[in-house]
Amino acid sequence: MRFLSVALLLLITAVIPAAQEPPPVSVDPLHKPFDEILDLYVRDGLVYYHALRVERPKFDRYVLALGEVSAETLAKWPQPRQLAYWINAYNAFVLRTVIDHYPIRGKAGDYPANSIRQIPGAFERRTFRAGGRLLTLDAIERDLIGPFDDPRALLALSRGAVGGSRLKSEAFTADRLDQQLQTMTSELVTRRVLVQVDAPNNRLSVNPMFSWREALFTRALANRAPALYASRSPLERAVLALIEPLIVPNEQEFLRRNEFAMVFHEFDWRLNDLTGR
Numbered sequence: 001m002r003f004l005s006v007a008l009l010l011l012i013t014a015v016i017p018a019a020q021e022p023p024p025v026s027v028d029p030l031h032k033p034f035d036e037i038l039d040l041y042v043r044d045g046l047v048y049y050h051a052l053r054v055e056r057p058k059f060d061r062y063v064l065a066l067g068e069v070s071a072e073t074l075a076k077w078p079q080p081r082q083l084a085y086w087i088n089a090y091n092a093f094v095l096r097t098v099i100d101h102y103p104i105r106g107k108a109g110d111y112p113a114n115s116i117r118q119i120p121g122a123f124e125r126r127t128f129r130a131g132g133r134l135l136t137l138d139a140i141e142r143d144l145i146g147p148f149d150d151p152r153a154l155l156a157l158s159r160g161a162v163g164g165s166r167l168k169s170e171a172f173t174a175d176r177l178d179q180q181l182q183t184m185t186s187e188l189v190t191r192r193v194l195v196q197v198d199a200p201n202n203r204l205s206v207n208p209m210f211s212w213r214e215a216l217f218t219r220a221l222a223n224r225a226p227a228l229y230a231s232r233s234p235l236e237r238a239v240l241a242l243i244e245p246l247i248v249p250n251e252q253e254f255l256r257r258n259e260f261a262m263v264f265h266e267f268d269w270r271l272n273d274l275t276g277r
Contacts, residue, residue, distance in 0.1 A: 026175045028081065030069070031088050033062045035171035045158070045166030046274035053099040063096055067129030074131045081174035083148050085131075087156050088171050090140045093128045094160045097137075104271060115269040116160035123159075146213065151220045151242070152181035154213055155188070163193045163268030164209065189246045193268060195239075197251040204255065206239055208264040228258055236262050 027035045037059050041048045052059060066089050074082055098104070098116055106118020116122050127134040131144070145153050158167035165184060172180055188195045196205040210217055218234035225237035226244065239262065244252060254260070 027171060027173045028084065030065060031062075031084070031171040031173060033058055033065075034088055034092060035173075037062065038167070038169050038171060042167050042169045043274055045168075046272050047095065047098075047167065048274050049095075049098055049102050049271075050275045052095065053102050056099060059092075059095070059099075063092055063128070066092065069131060071132035078174065079148065080177045083145070083150070083153060084172040084174050084177050086140055086145050087153060089128070089130045090137060090145070091156075091158050091167060093130075093137055093140070094158055096128070097122050097126060098160050098271065112270045114271040114273065116271060117269050141213070146216050149216070149220050150181065151213075151217050151238075152185050154209070154216065155184040156181060158272070159209075160272060161268060162270045162272050163207065163266075164272075165194070166191065167272065185242065186246055188243055189251075195243055196265070197247060197254060199251070199254045202260050204239075204260050204262045205265045206262060208267050210235060210239055211264055226256075228256060232258075232262075 037052070041052045066085075069085065074085065077085070094116070097119060101119050104114045104116070104118050106113055106115065108118055111117040119126070121136075123137045125136060127136055129135075130140070135144070141154065141157060145157070155165050156168075156172060158165055166187060168180070168184075170180075189197075194207045198205050214235050217238040221238035221241040222234040223237075224241040225232075226240070229237050229240050232240070240255065244255065247255070
């Protein structure tokens with residue numbers, strides 16, 4: 001009898017921890033290398049560019065793998081998998097653009113010396129192969145991510161800058177895409193470089209990236225804003241529809257008085273470089 005009791009106890013202790021273990025995170029095999037790279041080289045949205053540049057063979061293989069996905073193959077994938085592909089491709093190509101020119105020492109007076117904007121044509125001329133074609137970063141954002149009509153996806157794009165959305169330390173993946181995009185949206189009200197409710201100055205200060213892709217934000221969100229904002233511009237209503245569910249009660253009360261001015265603050269184009277080179 002004592003032997004049976006001990007055996008039963010051992011069985012219970014063996015089973016309970018296993019039942020409490022979270023299920024393994026599923027990552028598309030295509031993006032698994034990128035997931036590992038981001039986990040290793042990204043911390044709180046900042047990148048170890050120097051280390052990534054020195055140890056780039058794995059990253060370069062991933063970029064090549066993105067280019068091997070044909071348009072026909074991509075079209076057969078479910079939409080969440082397609083969108084995850086394009087977000088990862090955009091973020092990977094931004095990293096590739098930076099490390100190809102790192103350390104950046106530009107002289108253009110309009111941007112910081114280490115800015116990705118010091119690289120000629122970084123967003124509008126430099127091309128990468130993805131989905132069976134050669135594409136610029138601007139084309140991926142505007143023509144391929146935009147048509148999904150999910151403005152949260154634009155918040156998932158790292159622009160290689162301190163003032164942009166935070167680069168995640170993981171790849172986007174179809175199985176968790178909605179959760180990942182919602183996490184990016186929630187950061188709107190926790191990072192002042194994205195949105196700042198400035199009650200003392202009676203204004204709502206927002207990131208200019210909303211104006212860069214105004215058509216998508218307004219098309220998807222303007223009609224979701226509370227009716228009390230009906231007199232405001234479509235872009236203002238779109239921003240308010242995004243942030244109202246996320247802000248704390250006293251900020252919500254301030255906005256609902258509807259007396260504030262919405263302004264765009266200056267975008268911080270300093271490189272999101274963890275090594276500070």
